[in-house]
Structure formats: C-alpha cells, structure tokens
Amino acid sequence: MTVAADTLAPSRAKRFRAATHAAHERVDSAVMAAQPFAARENYARFLRFQYRLHRHVEALYADPALQPFLPTLAERSRLEALTRDFADLGLTLPEATDGPALPLPEALGWLYVVEGSNMGAAFLAKEAAKIGLSDDFGARHLAGHAEGRGLHWRRFVAGLDSVDLSPDEDTRAEAAATTAFDHVLKLVNEECAAR
Numbered sequence: 001m002t003v004a005a006d007t008l009a010p011s012r013a014k015r016f017r018a019a020t021h022a023a024h025e026r027v028d029s030a031v032m033a034a035q036p037f038a039a040r041e042n043y044a045r046f047l048r049f050q051y052r053l054h055r056h057v058e059a060l061y062a063d064p065a066l067q068p069f070l071p072t073l074a075e076r077s078r079l080e081a082l083t084r085d086f087a088d089l090g091l092t093l094p095e096a097t098d099g100p101a102l103p104l105p106e107a108l109g110w111l112y113v114v115e116g117s118n119m120g121a122a123f124l125a126k127e128a129a130k131i132g133l134s135d136d137f138g139a140r141h142l143a144g145h146a147e148g149r150g151l152h153w154r155r156f157v158a159g160l161d162s163v164d165l166s167p168d169e170d171t172r173a174e175a176a177a178t179t180a181f182d183h184v185l186k187l188v189n190e191e192c193a194a195r
Contacts (some may be wrong), residue, residue, distance in 0.1 A: 012170065013157040014140050016177045023181035028120070030185055034192035037127035040089070042192075043138075047085055048094045048192035050141060053184060054079045055096035057114050062108050069104075070159040076115065076152075081140035088138045094191075102176070105169040108160060109176025113184065115156050122149055 001128040009017070017024075036046035054077070060066060061077040086093050103109065128139040135143035145152035165173060 008150075011157070012108075012163075012165075012173070013085045013112065013160055015170075016109070016174055019174050020113070020177050020181050023178050023185070024115070027184050027188060030188045031192065034188065036192065037078050037124075037131055040131060041074075043128070043131060043133070044089065044091055045192045047082065047089070047091065049187045051082045051086065051094055052096045052187050052191065053114065054082055056099040056183070057110055059098050059101060060111055061109065062102070065104070066107055066111075069108075069163045070111070070156065072155065073111075074154070077116075078141040081143070085138050088140075104163070105165055105173040106176040106179075108165075108177075109173040110165060110176055110180040111156075112160060112173075112177050113180035115153070118144075119149055120155050 029048070034042060034046065035044050058077060061073055061079075063073075066073055083093065097143070099110075111186070118184050122144060125139055125142040125144070128142060133139035
C-alpha cells in the first residue's frame with residue numbers, strides 16, 4: 001500500500017507548483033504591469049531586478065553540497081549572462097548582495113523558483129526581440145539552453161524530485177519556494193514599479 005501511495009503522490013515539483021500558484025501569479029502580474037519591453041528604460045529596470053535576484057541565489061549554484069543532487073546546477077547559473085547584458089547596454093550593475101547559505105530543503109525551494117523562471121523566459125525573449133535585444137545582445141540571460149528549455153527543466157525536476165527528504169524537510173522546502181516568490185515580488189516592486 002505504501003508503494004502505491006508513493007506512486008500516486010504528486011511529484012515534489014507539482015506540489016511546489018500547486019502551493020505557490022497564487023504567489024507566482026502575483027509575480028507574473030507585477031512583471032507584466034511594469035511593461036519591461038515597452039522601452040529600453042523599462043528593460044533596464046527589469047534587468048536590475050533580474051540581476052539582484054540571481055546574485056542573491058548565486059551561492060546556491062556553486063554550493064558543492066547541492067551538486068550530487070543536481071549535477072548540472074553550477075552550469076545553470078545565469079549571473080554571468082546578466083553581467084554581459086549590462087555590459088552590452090552600457091549599464092552599471094546594481095548594488096546586490098549574496099543571499100544566505102541555505103540548508104538543503106530551503107535551497108531546493110529557492111532553486112525551484114529561479115529555475116522555473118527560465119521556462120517563462122521563452123515568452124520574455126520574444127518580447128525582448130521587439131526592442132532589438134537577443135540571445136547575443138542584451139538579453140543573454142533569457143536565452144534557452146542548447147538542449148531546449150523543456151528538456152533542461154525536466155532534468156532539473158527529475159533531480160529535485162529524487163532528493164530524499166523527510167516530511168518536515170519537504171514542508172520546509174515548499175515554504176521556501178513561497179518565500180522565494182515573495183522575495184522576487186519585493187525585487188520587482190523595488191526595481192520595476194512605475195517611477
């Protein structure tokens with residue numbers, strides 16, 4: 001009976017998605033309300049938000065303790081691409097700080113949110129092209145992975161779902177995903193809100 005229950009239980013990624021749906025919607029609405037692709041000035045504010053977010057989680061991508069669970073994690077970081085986007089556009093990098101080191105469950109929640117944003121970046125990349133930006137200029141951080149966004153995401157989800165967590169740790173990971181979305185919304189409001 002335990003085996004059947006485990007087989008029928010939704011994956012960790014699906015549970016995170018259900019638990020964070022409302023928070024995710026708030027972030028999407030705030031980003032689109034900022035009209036990041038209406039003008040380069042708007043996009044520059046969007047880039048500031050993106051850079052601050054990715055700088056905040058950069059330590060997770062380099063954390064050796066996470067690599068056995070998510071073997072391609074280090075190469076998934078988009079911070080370097082963001083830095084190049086700023087250089088392409090002649091913009092100064094914003095002040096940003098690294099986030100705290102996180103235990104495994106909380107790290108998984110945060111990574112779920114940041115990695116998931118790469119799926120939505122396909123739409124954003126098309127919008128960026130309308131203001132002359134591309135995977136090679138100014139919107140490098142929105143580029144899809146060479147193997148395709150879908151496969152890249154599925155590989156991440158497989159790793160996320162395979163980590164053995166206790167029920168308490170799983171609850172903490174899910175709560176961390178919500179916290180991560182709240183942090184993203186805070187950054188969007190600070191950087192992208194109409195000025």
